[in-house]
Amino acid sequence: MRDKKRPGSAARRETQPIITVFGSSQPEEGEPAFAEAYEVGRRLAEEGYVLCNGGTGGTMRAAARGAREAGGRTIGITMDIYITEPPNSWLDEEVRVGDLFVRLQRLILPASGFICLRGGSGTLAEWALTWTLLASGLIPPVPFVLLGAEWRALLEVVRTGMISREHDWPFLQVADTIDDALALLRAGVGADLPAPGNEPLG
Secondary structure, three states, rough: EEEEEEOOOOOOOOOEEEEEEEEEOOOOOOOHHHHHHHHHHHHHOOOOOOOEOOOOOOOOHHHHHHHHHHHOOOOEEEOOOOOOOOOOOOEEEEEEEHHHHHHHHHOOOOEEEEEEEOOOHHHHHHHHHHHHHHHHOOOOOOOOOOOOOHHHHHHHHHHHHHHOHHHHHHHHHEOOOHHHHHHHHHHHHHOOOOOOOOOOOO
C-alpha cells in the first residue's frame, strides 16, 4: 500500500542511500527508453539503493516498477497541478507537493546521487539545476551520472556555446551503459568527492 505524505508531514528517515532518477514522462511500455529505465530501477534496487523520481508515467513508472519488482523501495515526488497525471502504482511512498519548485527540492536535496536519463525540457531543467547546485557548492558533492552516449553531443554544445567555468565540468559524468553508471555510483556514493569553489552562480 502506498504511503502518501503532504509537505510538512514527518518524513521517513531512510537507512539506505537515495538515488534520484530524472527522465521523461513520454515513453510507453515496449519502447527502448522505457526498457532502459526499468533496468535502471531494477539494478539500483539490487545494489541496495532507494529509488526516487517524479512518480508519474513514462520512465518514472518504468524505473519504479523495475525497483519494486526487484524488492527495492520507491519514492515519488508528485505535484497537485498534474491532476490529469496520477501517480504510478509502483510507489512505496508518494510525496505530493504544490508546485514545481518544491518538487525540485524534494527530488534533489535528499539524494546521495543522481542518474539522468534522456528526456525533454523538464529533464533539462532538472539536469541544469542539479549541476548548478553541485558546481556552486549549494549541495554536497555526490555522483551525477548522465546515462547514454547522446549526452556527449549536448555537453559539447553547452561547452562551446555557453560561458562556463572549467571546474564545473567534473561534476558531470557520462556513462554509456547501465553497468558504467552503477560503477560511478559505487565509487562516489559516500566517498569524499572534491568540493567545488565558492563562486557566484553562473
